[in-house]
Each structure stands twice: as C-alpha cells, then as structure tokens.
Amino acid sequence: MNVDMDDSLNVLGETLKPCSTDPVTGFFRDGCCNTGPMDHGKHTVCCLLTDEFLEFSKSVGNDLSTPRPKYGFDGLKAGDRWCLCADRWAQADANGAAPHVVLESTHINTLETIPFEILRLKALDVN
DSSP states (O other): OOOOOOGGGTTTTTTTOOBTTTTBBBSSSSSSSSOTOOTTTTTEEEEOOOOOHHHHEEEEEEESOOOBBTBBBOOOTTOOOOEEEHHHHHHHHHHTTEEEOOOOGGGGGGGTOOOHHHHTTSSSOOO
C-alpha cells in the first residue's frame, strides 16, 4: 500500500514533514509517521528518543534498543527520531517517561488518541 505524503497532515493541520531517514522510520518505512488501515499500532508520533524512554519501553516488553540484524534493525539510541505508536507514547507519558514530540512530523490521526495540549507540552518545535 502506497501512502501519498502530500495527502498526510500533521497535528498542526499542515503537510506532514519527514520524521527520520537515519534510521528510516515509519510504519511504511518511508521516513514519515504516515498511517493507514494496516497500521494497527498507529505509528504516528514523531519523537526524539531518550535513554529514559528506551529503558521504559524495554521494561514493558518493547525493546527498541537491541539490534536485530535478522530484521535489518540496528537498534535505536537516545537522540534518534522515531515514529512511536500513539498508545505507547501515551503509556510512557502516564509513567513520566515520554520522549519529546516533533509536532510538524506527528500525524494528525494521533489526535484520536492523545489531545493536542498534551503533545504540545512535550513538543520540541512549539513553545
């Protein structure tokens, strides 16, 4: 399934900007937090990862830092940008471990799960 980035909006109501191409992120591995019917996890929140978040995620069963060469996954580290599942970000936020958010690269569908004002509190690109 191809997703046309020009049709995707961010939480600011503007054209969705890329999140990361190094490492390549997104459900569709297109560098953007695009989503669609196949994306059951809703990988829509563009984040700047922290050690605190990576440790939290591992503690709840989603180890993002360990390389998995079999799947072409090098593992993530603090400072990487990554499209997180909206529910995982909300869970981390409820536990004081949510990473910062890049609003211009966070898909508008995130607002179905997380209110804008909550995202804005952790935003890197809006004061």
